[in-house]
Every structure is written in C-alpha cells, then in structure tokens.
Amino acid sequence: MTNIQDVAKLAKVAPITVSRVINNSGYVSDKTRKRVEGAIAELGYVPNMLGPSLRFKQTMSIAAMVTDITNPFWTTVTRGIEDVASANGYLTILCNSDESEEKQALYLETLLQRQIDGILLVPASNDSASIKRILNQKIPLVVLDREVQNVAVDVVRADSQEGAYLLTKHLLALGHRHIAMLAGPKSTSTSVDRVTGYLHALEEAGIEPNDDLIYWDAYTQEAGYRNAKRVINSALCPTAIFAANNFIAIGTIQALKDQELCVPDDMSIVAVDDIPPTYSLEPFLTVAAQPAKEMGRVAAELLLDRIKNEEDKPPQSIILDITMIIRSSSGKNLKR
C-alpha cells in the first residue's frame, strides 16, 4: 500500500518529518504538520510497524499457549492475559497445544521465527526441552499453572497443595474417614501437589493413607466417570470423593447419578476448580477455586516486566491463593 515515502512526497517533506508528525516527536512547524496530516488523510496512510519491529527487535506481541481454550479455566486465564496485554499495547497470540508436546514444539518454533516478545506457557508435558529452547533464545517465558523439572524458569500457579489440604480437612471434619482421591496424571505437578495436600490432611488427622484409595488418571470427564464407578464398588466403602479437577468432578457426578446415589447423603464430593457460575444453573459443588483470571493477569504482568527490564533477575515462583467454597455437595458422613 502507500508508505511513508508517498506521504512525504505528497506533503513535500522528508519521510522523517512524516514520522515526527505521526509520533509527535521532535520539532515540526504547524504549517508542515497540517500539510502532512492532510497527505496522510488523503492517502489513507497507515504506518507499517514491520519496519520498526525489524529494526528495534520488538513486535509488541506475546503468545498465550494453553492446552485448550475450550476448558473454561484456560478461557478465563487467557482473558486475564489479554486484558493485561492490550492495556499495555501488546497483541495476544492464541495457541492450543491440546496437551501434545509435538504441537507445542511446532508452535514455539513458529513463535520464535515471528520474533514474539514473550511467551506464556502451560507446558504440555514435564519435558523441559521446549522450555530450554526458548530460554536459550533469550525470549522471556513464564510458565503457568504447572511446575517443570530441571529448568529454572518463572512460574505462576495456584496453591494446589493448600487447596487440597483444606478440602480434605473439610471432609474429615464432616466425619469422613475413607476418602477416595481421583487424581490427575502423575506427570503433572498440580496433580502431585493435590495428592500431597490430601495426604497431609490425612496424616494430620492421624489417618493411615491407603494407596488403593488414590486413582491416578487423566484430568478428564471420562477418567472421573471410570474411577468413580470403581470407587462405588470398592471394598473400602469410601463415603467421600475428592475430584482433582472440575472435569473429573463432572464425570464423578454422572457415575453417581447412573448408580442412583445421592449427593451428599450417599457420597460427598469436593473438587479443585470451580465451574463458572454462568454455566451451572445450580452451583452445588464444594470446591477449591483457583483464581483463573488473576493467574492470567499476574503471569502477563510478570512477563511484561521481564520483557521491559532486560536484566535477568533470578526466576521466581508466584503462588496464588486458592479459595474454598463450601456448597451442598459435601455433607456429614451418615454411615459413620
């Protein structure tokens, strides 16, 4: 299209003068300014940021790589990111990794080539290779939600362990002694943390943890359904189920409904992750809610700080508080 030279020619000035008018920098006489502005309007000129981007090595864009934007937790996190980015003049590039290390690596390579200023990453796996690749290229990177092994990097996450501890304590206070733990995958730090918090509460109450009550599986509805059925038929007769995330909780509820069991009379349920109030017509699940939007905001702010202040301070972990919301899915142990 039309470039700064065209405008300069029409206004009979040098390109740099047009630049000064656009950016309101340096000295420009009123007469010249008006002439330039007229030329800009006449040609419908839009400055091309690619030139400066190339020269000054900043594209004013960051990437948000989540596992799946369709998961309401990530939707909200992403919204928090975009809020901060746009308020600071940055564009947000959306990437879904679908928990695939390969897709993630492919995306990261593209992002590097596009000279993205910084990356917010929910790691698809425990593998730190991708992350090291980014850090080697000196691109600021903040990891979201999950800890990663063998690499020093900024992390923003919620206090899963504390959340799990509180939920478990809540169940214990209601008289439950056999609490099944439907955990996520062993390879994910949040899952390990939640189990740790659960175990901690049990120990504190002087209850011997039982490995058979812990069901490591995926963070999915199917896994929740599958394992809840096992819990129901378990010889250990658990009276409460701890769902490690919202999808597992939904699967669990479906399994209980299938077996015509009542919540919380036949079985209490607690879960980590809230279900957005907008979608659940009757919120009844007792949860430890992670501050999704805040997580996105805080992470984006940390990232922008890293981008703007080049000095490499040591990586930090920001751990956000979790809020326990007690609703009707958890009740007293009636079977003693």
Next chain:
Amino acid sequence: MTNIQDVAKLAKVAPITVSRVINNSGYVSDKTRKRVEGAIAELGYVPNMLGPSLRFKQTMSIAAMVTDITNPFWTTVTRGIEDVASANGYLTILCNSDESEEKQALYLETLLQRQIDGILLVPASNDSASIKRILNQKIPLVVLDREVQNVAVDVVRADSQEGAYLLTKHLLALGHRHIAMLAGPKSTSTSVDRVTGYLHALEEAGIEPNDDLIYWDAYTQEAGYRNAKRVINSALCPTAIFAANNFIAIGTIQALKDQELCVPDDMSIVAVDDIPPTYSLEPFLTVAAQPAKEMGRVAAELLLDRIKNEEDKPPQSIILDITMIIRSSSGKNLKR
C-alpha cells in the same frame, strides 16, 4: 540475535545459500548443506520472519475479534478459527471488544499497523465505519454471526430465524398460546432474526402476535432475570418463555427458581444457544444449538481463501444450519 549473515560467515557461504538450505530451494551441494546445517546448529540460529514479512507483505497471521472469549459460544468459535489457522500455518491473534465500538476501533487500528493478513470480526455494533475502514485498506475481512448494514462484506452466521421458528413451532405444538419472547437488543441482527422467526411461527399458527410479550433487552443474564420476573407477573399469563440466547435463559431459570415455579410444568423454556455439555451437569434445556466450532472453521476458511486468492469475488453470506435439541425444559401446556 544471530542472523543469516552470521551463519553464512561461519559456514563460509553467502547468505542466500543459507536461505536455500533452510527453505530447501534451488541447488545446494551435500557438502555445503552439511556445513550450513552445522553452523545453524552451532549458533542456534532461528530465521527471522520479519524480513520476508516486510518484503512480501504477508505476516501469516489473522485476528479473531470477538466480543468476549469468556462467553462459551465465542470460545468455541475461536477454537474453530485457531484450528484452521494453525493447520494453514497462520497465527491467531485474540481480541476482545467487550461490545465496545471504541475498543474495537482501537484494536483494528493496531491490527492494520501490524499488517495482519486478515480479520474475523464479530461487530461490536451496527456501525459500519470500522468495517469500511478495513475494507478501504484492502484487508480481507469476514464478519461473524451478525449482519451489518450499509456495507458489502462476507458474513458467516447461523440461521437464527429458522432456529427461532422451529423452537416456537415446538412450543405451539405443545399447546402454548401465550409465549413470551425475551429478545436481545434491537440493534443486533441475530436478535431481530430470532424475533422474526418467532413471529413467523405465530402467524403461521394463526395467532395474533402481541407486542407486550416481546421484551427487547440485552443478551445478558441480568436482562433475562429482570424480564422473566416481568413475564411471571404479566397479566397475559404466558405459559412459555423463549430466551433469545443462553445467558438470557440462565437468568430466566434463576428468576423462576426464585419464584418457586417449576419447569416445565409452571413454565416451559426454550432458548437459542446450547450450554456446553461439559459444564451443565444435567442438560435439560430445549435449545436451538448454533454450530459454534463450525462457524469458526467456515469463517476462517473463507478468510484464508480471500487472502490467498486476491481477485475480489463479490461478498457472500454463508448461513449455517441450526439444530433443535428437545429436552425437558419444554412440556405440554397444562393450564390450557
């Protein structure tokens, strides 16, 4: 960082030869190729796409501007967009306009300056000024979900009118004669379409439409709640409520619950837009579901087609089918 010159120097070749190795184009001897590849690995060189972007005027990125990614409908649409974009090597830039014309205009200006290849837009308002600005700059643009006045542009949307017609017919078949319509804003084409479909079904059934039964308001939960209360107290004693979108439906359900009215015995409800099955523990709402993901996909494909094939074919409207899903929120009119 390191650039193609550095690699060339280390491998003792010309930059163009490095380029040939990277892009697998032209002739390169095996010996040279290996030397170049070695140099790339040694320096950790990543090609900078900004150069070619500047030169060839394509950034391989498109923007998805929705009103709010937090609305599950737009989440899903966006996911569909991202799927198509990434499959074609394009990055997706996420923008939330929050239904603000000003925020939208600001974003669009930035997008133009960044030389985005194309834009998918859910217009914040009926005002076509923003759209004309983009089209003037010859940037491919596809409008999503809503028709816009006074401008010829590609649109991809669902058949709101048909969906509303089917839902209304369904209610009529159940014996309802006084059906309240909780519509969206008059300025949005989807809202007008849904009212039109509703009126069409009534007319066909020989029922005189009553303007007092139509509540034009926002597409929000609050509006749904507010107007549902009015409907309940209405002298016209409606036996069914048509919620023009999912948020209005949720507000409506809350209002009914507050008044301890039973669905569907005291009041039937139907709505446009489904609630994602993942979040609703017991799907019970009779809806006309819009194909959200498909809408995103189709729109992105159309946009990419426009980007790749420069010839300007006349703008087209693609209208996607809506699926009616009958659940338990709609039942026979028991009050006759």
Next chain:
DNA sequence: GTTATGTATGGTATGCATACCATTTTGCTG
C-alpha cells in the same frame, strides 16, 4: 555584529531474508 540557543528539516544507515540476475564450476556428450 557575533555567539549561543532553540526550532525546523533532511540524508544516510540499519535491521533481515530473499527474488532476481549473474557468474562460476561440474559433469556429460559427441
């Protein structure tokens, strides 16, 4: 009148990869 300061404008180089054209080298045919 001369020097200093402020105001106004412009020339050139820069960042990066690659299309285009040019040149050299290799390998093969007659």
Next chain:
DNA sequence: CAGCAAAATGGTATGCATACCATACATAAC
C-alpha cells in the same frame, strides 16, 4: 577436448520506518 547443459554459488536491490548525525534558519543574548 570442445561445447553445452546442469549444478552450485554469489552480488545487489528491495520492503519500511526511524535513530543518529548534520544542516539551516530564526531569535535572543551579549
């Protein structure tokens, strides 16, 4: 071994805006 095509490699220009330095003029101060 000449002659030619194919293979291999390189030089230069391009796209765009702006930092940096340079220049020119006006006004004020001495």
